Amino acid sequence: xxxxxxxxxxxxxxxxxxxxxxxxxxxIWFEEARGEFIxxxxxxxxxxxxxxxxxPVVETQCKYKSPSFYGDELTIETFIKELTPVKxxxxxxxxxxxxxxxxxxxxxKHAFVNNSLKIINLKKHYIxxxxxxxxxx
Amino acid sequence: xxxxxxxxxxxxxxxxxxxxxxxxxxxIWFEEARGEFIxxxxxxxxxxxxxxxxxPVVETQCKYKSPSFYGDELTIETFIKELTPVKxxxxxxxxxxxxxxxxxxxxxKHAFVNNSLKIINLKKHYIxxxxxxxxxx
Amino acid sequence: xxxxxxxxxxxxxxxxxxxxxxxxxxxIWFEEARGEFIxxxxxxxxxxxxxxxxxPVVETQCKYKSPSFYGDELTIETFIKELTPVKxxxxxxxxxxxxxxxxxxxxxKHAFVNNSLKIINLKKHYIxxxxxxxxxx
Amino acid sequence: xxxxxxxxxxxxxxxxxxxxxxxxxxxIWFEEARGEFIxxxxxxxxxxxxxxxxxPVVETQCKYKSPSFYGDELTIETFIKELTPVKxxxxxxxxxxxxxxxxxxxxxKHAFVNNSLKIINLKKHYIxxxxxxxxxx
Numbered sequence: 001x002x003x004x005x006x007x008x009x010x011x012x013x014x015x016x017x018x019x020x021x022x023x024x025x026x027x028i029w030f031e032e033a034r035g036e037f038i039x040x041x042x043x044x045x046x047x048x049x050x051x052x053x054x055x056p057v058v059e060t061q062c063k064y065k066s067p068s069f070y071g072d073e074l075t076i077e078t079f080i081k082e083l084t085p086v087k088x089x090x091x092x093x094x095x096x097x098x099x100x101x102x103x104x105x106x107x108x109k110h111a112f113v114n115n116s117l118k119i120i121n122l123k124k125h126y127i128x129x130x131x132x133x134x135x136x137x
Numbered sequence: 138x139x140x141x142x143x144x145x146x147x148x149x150x151x152x153x154x155x156x157x158x159x160x161x162x163x164x165i166w167f168e169e170a171r172g173e174f175i176x177x178x179x180x181x182x183x184x185x186x187x188x189x190x191x192x193p194v195v196e197t198q199c200k201y202k203s204p205s206f207y208g209d210e211l212t213i214e215t216f217i218k219e220l221t222p223v224k225x226x227x228x229x230x231x232x233x234x235x236x237x238x239x240x241x242x243x244x245x246k247h248a249f250v251n252n253s254l255k256i257i258n259l260k261k262h263y264i265x266x267x268x269x270x271x272x273x274x
Numbered sequence: 275x276x277x278x279x280x281x282x283x284x285x286x287x288x289x290x291x292x293x294x295x296x297x298x299x300x301x302i303w304f305e306e307a308r309g310e311f312i313x314x315x316x317x318x319x320x321x322x323x324x325x326x327x328x329x330p331v332v333e334t335q336c337k338y339k340s341p342s343f344y345g346d347e348l349t350i351e352t353f354i355k356e357l358t359p360v361k362x363x364x365x366x367x368x369x370x371x372x373x374x375x376x377x378x379x380x381x382x383k384h385a386f387v388n389n390s391l392k393i394i395n396l397k398k399h400y401i402x403x404x405x406x407x408x409x410x411x
Numbered sequence: 412x413x414x415x416x417x418x419x420x421x422x423x424x425x426x427x428x429x430x431x432x433x434x435x436x437x438x439i440w441f442e443e444a445r446g447e448f449i450x451x452x453x454x455x456x457x458x459x460x461x462x463x464x465x466x467p468v469v470e471t472q473c474k475y476k477s478p479s480f481y482g483d484e485l486t487i488e489t490f491i492k493e494l495t496p497v498k499x500x501x502x503x504x505x506x507x508x509x510x511x512x513x514x515x516x517x518x519x520k521h522a523f524v525n526n527s528l529k530i531i532n533l534k535k536h537y538i539x540x541x542x543x544x545x546x547x548x
Binding site: 049057059061117 | 154155157160161162164165168186191193194195196197198199200201204254
């Protein structure tokens with residue numbers, strides 16, 4: 001199983017009046033981590049969009065175990081949890097670098113759709129992309 | 138069971154290059170809906186924070202059934218799914234006003250903590266607040 | 275001169291660890307205020323985009339006179355400061371409702387462009403829209 | 412004059428339905444660039460906040476010359492434009508790496524304040540910090 005490593009540094013704007021990172025930002029980091037994961041199959045997410053394939057999010061979930069703070073350096077580990085011709089589930093672990101702690105863990109489920117947001121069968125219509133994704137499971 | 142109604146209008150900045158609302162924004166709307174829910178117990182969330190109680194998010198989850206678009210007028214229905222002395226789970230339904238469709242449904246789980254982010258027993262230490270929350274289940 | 279009134283309630287996510295609203299959010303509010311202003315000419319911004327006209331931002335500026343806080347109810351007054359066939363400048367005043375204080379004032383300058391982001395002459399190509407904008411100066 | 416170089420990669424969430432980066436994000440990048448600039452004086456912004464000094468934004472301004480897109484790799488050049496005992500003005504240039512184009516240029520003005528958001532005289536009360544800032548002009 002391929003695990004992608006993505007580095008994130010917590011931005012000031014990502015904090016809220018509680019002094020910690022606002023929970024919505026983890027999903028933004030997951031998205032960046034996913035973009036870097038996808039590059040491993042020799043496609044950028046930009047290129048996939050130009051080919052007419054998008055991966056809208058159908059479901060998201062995150063458990064927050066420990067808060068993160070402005071300036072924290074984080075590692076996001078991303079891997080494919082499940083892959084079918086019409087959907088893909090990514091899992092994410094957020095690790096704080098200075099103490100090695102897993103501070104959050106989440107998942108996002110995506111449909112494969114075309115420019116008109118209609119579901120497509122990746123295995124049938126984009127076999128090259130499908131084969132590459134399969135090597136990473 | 139008390140259900141709070143919160144009105145949201147989709148902002149331009151909430152869209153992304155796919156032309157639809159970015160999935161992270163639903164959690165921001167849930168938070169605003171939760172803030173309005175809490176007012177029903179004659180406390181604003183600001184007042185709770187002044188009393189030294191915060192509700193950091195421990196877990197979030199959302200299913201996206203249909204995309205939403207710039208300018209959409211949405212209704213968020215919020216209710217308590219579960220309440221214990223140390224945590225609370227809210228559920229949310231996002232309904233698009235022009236077609237009555239439930240476009241997303243989610244949940245957020247919160248711990249009751251003090252200013253130092255330590256867990257507190259609401260029933261023991263803030264019985265008034267606890268009693269009011271209980272009337273809404 | 276027409277002045278549009280737009281109501282904004284400060285969201286929790288808009289605060290940062292300083293405990294006040296992050297300065298970038300004022301530009302998001304200006305955008306919503308601008309969208310409501312534009313409706314006065316019997317066009318929604320969505321409709322303008324469907325006609326192939328967009329108003330990308332070419333310059334923005336804001337002075338912050340007093341901080342705003344979570345839950346603050348704000349009024350944004352928007353008016354046209356300058357209009358030419360190829361650009362428009364909006365001005366904004368942000369007023370806190372509970373004390374009537376002007377807490378910020380800003381401006382945004384926009385080009386009229388088509389779907390390919392090329393500048394268009396509104397007076398020449400969309401005379402109806404131009405005429406309506408002129409009535410609001 | 413010291414010029415700090417900060418690298419930013421455009422995030423998906425930073426785009427809007429126009430397909431380009433939403434203009435409010437440039438101010439978020441300026442803030443990160445400013446944080447990296449400040450490290451050059453052997454203080455992190457976190458440390459300054461612990462010493463009781465904050466730099467709230469009093470004024471911001473940005474000219475957008477060319478749009479930026481998802482995945483763009485950007486360089487932000489930051490330098491001090493003006494420094495007095497009670498305020499500091501930073502200037503920023505945003506350069507796209509693949510074509511070397513300056514796509515935006517902006518400025519932010521900050522007051523030196525304490526934890527209660529009262530203005531402080533940096534030269535009088537924090538001479539070490541003042542001396543270090545002066546070496547970078």
